[in-house]
Amino acid sequence: MSDVAEAARELRLMSDPTRAHILRSILGSPDGRVLVGRLAEDLGLRQPTVSHHVKALLDEGLLQREPDGRRTWYSLVPAHADRIAETLGWPEGEIEVDPILDRVVQDLSERFRGVFSAETVERYVRESYELLAARPTPGQRVPSLAAQFAADRLDALARHEAAPRESVPEVLFVCVQNAGRSQMASAILRHLAGDRIHVRTAGSDPVGEVRTSVLTALDEIGVPLAGEYPKPLTDEVVRAADVVITMGCGDACPIYPGRRYLDWDLPDPVGKPLAEVREIRDDIERRIRELLTTL
Template structure:
């Protein structure tokens, strides 16, 4: 399988380790989506996902892994939109500006509480460089690890696949698609806040998430 990165980046310009990692990622995704999507689609999603992170990454070592995780989410979303994957689970999308604080904490609570009964993703209109370390610490106090998460943009397929879209502070930049259930949560941005303030935001988010889950047919 040959990967053809998009934009100005060429396959030859990548480090050999990155090329190998992307080839292995493509093979894994091809196995996971056998019968749904062919190599060309998988390569395109993997390459575009790689480019989403490559130009703003501080550490490039994990770029292929981030690209694989993001491509997997996007392909799953596309399969749901196209009716190729229908497991009956509600899909919730949490959106904020940088996908570094509120939406990541909300995602962490949702996954911890709803478990395998629902699907949840998060995204940002202007993704940051890393998840807020104070938010990571505050969530760790609740036994929820969001340190492995990473800021990423929302995409058309993830919004279209969602049953519920929760917006937090992204304003007009948040995508609006007809037929979706939208909720706007008015919560302070944890960016630049101290731990005590982020704890309060965390607790407000937990109440909101529990209220949301109570409305879903799980």
């Protein structure tokens, strides 16, 4: 069980609030290194206090020093930098969202040139960002996720508007959080069908990330998640779908004529022990295999 002990040791090094602040300040500094004096100023602490903690982090091998005349710079030991960033999160205060979204609008306008006007792209990018930003999740990278969400939605819109209808059937799975049932269903269908079927997912009240227990249960049957992410239900993905499968989201899904609607009555795996998540997974898998024979 030494991997648990090692994880616990690493956590302990980062679990002192002052040390966590020091590590994060270094992460956020423009060139990845700091002086103790400025660090103390930034954190509003006395210099001896900061020196004490910096020394402890040096001794533990998380920091390295670099003498520079009379001064000494401190930076993260590269081998640990990523683990520290993942555990404490990158400092995000500096990100200015508007210029990023402007870029995304420009890039996607180019990508969808001849299909959608720049105004349409702009509307989808801004709305996608607002939908995701309304449900902030720690560690989530909202601007780039919004770019992906907007591009996926524009794809769905293009697909719906394309005439004649393409021959690849499109299936949409909708549950509440888009983090458990619908993710398992879409991962299994993608795995089994590949390019033969186009799969989308959404949630009536999405959360930030696909649950770890769901990833584990999928891994046990060799099914990859492949870049899916929880996202809210939007109109164009329903319009683009040939089959809409709802799982516990009740009336949240709009009904359009000409689509096949199925409602699968399945318990929510969120917060359940792995044994129950497995049962839900197996139930979903049986239904997917049956669905496949009808597509």
